[in-house]
Amino acid sequence: MQRSLHIDPEKCTGCLQCEMACSLENEKVFNIAKSRIKVFTFHEEGRFVPYTCTQCDEAWCMHACPVEAIQLNKLTGAKVVNESVCVGCKVCTIACPFGTVNYNEDSGKVIKCDLCGGDPECAKACPTSAIAYIDANWTGLDRMRSWAARTDTSARA
Amino acid sequence: MQYAIIGAGPAGVIAAETLRKTDPQGSIVLIGGEPEPPYSRMAIPYLLIERIPETGTYLRHSPDHFQKQGIEIRQDRVTAMDTPNRRLTLSSGDGLQYDRLLIATGSRPIKLPVPGIDLPGVHNCWTLEDARHILRLAQPGAKVVLIGAGFIGCIILEALAERGVDLSVVEMGDRMVPRMMNQTAGNLIKRWCEAKGIQVHTATRVKGIESRSGPGFLKRVTGVLGLDAESGSANALGVELDNGHRLQADLVISATGVQPNSEFLKGSSVELEQGILVDNRLRTNIPEIFAAGDVAQGRDFSTGGHQVHAIQPTASDHGRVAALNMAGTDTLFQGSFNMNVLDTLGLISSSFGLWMGVEGGDSVEICSPEKYRYLNLEFQEDVMVGATSLGLTQHVGVLRGLIQGRVKLGQWKDRLKRDPSRLMEAYLAQNAVL
Known part of the structure; x- marks a missing residue:
């Protein structure tokens, strides 16, 4: 069964352990600037919101890539950057309307969430279960996806 | 159903693949004018810095990708269209019958109307063949004049700088990337480039390019020496600017914008403005003919008007939507969105x-x-x-x-x-x- 990241902002305390875990797993450093998941702070509302790629079906990044460097992992449903193919043109970073594909100036390539191959470190590191990796049908990602559909440049007639 | 696609860039390739998914039985012929397998011009700057080999520019990496999908690729060019009889004439002399046609012929560099633009040592940066010329001539220390600081000019700046050439840029607009960046941003990019040791002449036009020794003389000398005209002489070219400066160059790269490849439609009944006019299904005024990518003038998301958006994401969206409609899956195009990202040094x-x-x-x-x-x-x-x-x-x-x-x-x-x-x-x- 395909699973996805379920994010419950109400449970997030803003501890940033998800960012640390992501950076360590993927970049081998404790550097939250290199995390693929990001916790956004809302002072006015007193709220923290962790956010990363929803692995959306539209896969704007994948379709915009001119050299086939982003591919679907059929097991996890993740859209994964193949670093050896990526030329660093950054078209995917502007194509993704969620802002979840970022350019890494150190490597000259782009980075995005790949669900850690099916065992996401951010979810494991979260002490309050604000981030959980669960059956895709249960997640609140549907509302993000329905929004994705609204911005689709080619809505079905 | 017989589908023909003219043009093997991203729009054509994505259309062919979408047609295959939507109509497993149809016959699909993809006609490309260049000898290489379908490739991405977007990747050429990375070829110039030798980060990737030529094969790294290919749109699809598996060698039998198209064959496996039952997409026939032909290297040829369309010389005439007989729209009432749904037939193309190709430069090889062959004919090609179609039920549905997609024109995805892209665009080509605008040729600056100045004397000397055809001299050896003056190149565009558009095709893989152009890239090979640049790789050969842009040697460390070579003097290179880049005409045009638009998107393409700027994106190859870094490649040229990394190759260690002595670079000058000439742009007729009052800032860099004037069609993508406002005054503040365009001027900051200019300052950035100057700080990196590049000479930038904005609000400047090229009046002409001369062969320093005259073309006849140069040819004779290089002929005697057994060299080709391009590599035969140091700083063989002189670029005359309208601000009175004259720049020496071993290589001149012309990147002064692109225009849709639609000449072959002159005399046909396909409706043209800046590009081929298409409706919200990417259909031209002729029901069985569609257009996509740089050559198409389709709906612009922001203005609702019709615009040519010669960018990769539009080519990819156009190709997919056009193909769905060609195969009978009614799909509306909401409009292309103008966006660009650029890495200048x-x-x-x-x-x-x-x-x-x-x-x-x-x-x-x-x-x-x-x-x-x-x-x-x-x-x-x-x-x-x-x-x-x-x-x-x-x-x-x-x-x-x-x-x-x-x-x-x-x-x-x-x-x-x-x-x-x-x-x-x-x-x-x-x-x-x-």
Whole structure:
């Protein structure tokens, strides 16, 4: 069964352990600037919101890539950057309307969430279960996806 | 059903693959004018810095990809179209019958109308063949004059600089990338380039290019020496500018914009303006003929008018939507979205939608010229309609999301006007993720 990241902002305390875990797993450093998941702070509302790629079906990044460097992992449903193919043109970073594909100036390539191959470190590191990796049908990602559909440049007639 | 696609760039290739998925039985012929397998011009700058080999520019990496999908690729060019009989004439002399035709012939560099533009040592940077010439001539220390600091000019700047050439840039606009960047951003990019040792002449035109010794003389000398004219002589070219300067060059690269490849349609009944006019299904005025990519003038998301958007994401969207309609799956195109991202010697810039702003709209900007960071947001009422950024690499795509999603900003408009960097927060809050 395909699973996805379920994010419950109400449970997030803003501890940033998800960012640390992501950076360590993927970049081998404790550097939250290199995390693929990001916790956004809302002072006015007193709220923290962790956010990363929803692995959306539209896969704007994948379709915009001119050299086939982003591919679907059929097991996890993740859209994964193949670093050896990526030329660093950054078209995917502007194509993704969620802002979840970022350019890494150190490597000259782009980075995005790949669900850690099916065992996401951010979810494991979260002490309050604000981030959980669960059956895709249960997640609140549907509302993000329905929004994705609204911005689709080619809505079905 | 017999499908013919003219043009093997991203629009043509994505259309062919979409046709195959939608109509497993149809016959699909993809006609490309260049000898290489379908490739991406977007990847050429990375070929020039030798980060990737030529094969790294290919749109599809598996050698039997097209064969496996039952897509026939032919290297040929269309010389004539007989629309009433649905038949193409190809330069090889062959004919090709079609039921549905997609014109995805892309664009080609505009040739600057100045004397000397055809001299050896003057090249475009558009095809793999052009790239091979540049790789050969742009040797360390070579003097290179780049005409045009638009998107293509700027994207190859870095490659040229990394190759260690002595580079000068000539741009007729009053700033760099004038069709993608506003005054502030375009001038910051210019300053950045100058700080990296590149001579930038803006508001300057090239009057002509001369062979220093005269073409006849040069040919004789190089002929005697057994060299080809291009590598035969140091600084063989002189580029005359309208500001009185004269630049010496071993290589001149002309990157003065592109125009749609639609000449072969002259005399046909296919309706043309700047490009081939297409409706919201990417259909031309002839029901069985569609157009996609750089050659097509389709609906613009931001203005609702018809525009040529010669960018990769539009080519890819056009190709997919056109193919769905060709195969009978009725699909509406909501309009292409103008957006660009550019890396000029490590300075990353992007612009989106109506970055130049709209009448009656308002805007906010933050600028740190010493850090080369800049962000400009353009609004119409409480919706963002355009944006420009310099030095922004994190979450930049959300600018597209906010603009193309026509996200009502509500109280977040004021918050953004106080702190434009809170883009992601605005997007998350207004999309009920908060």
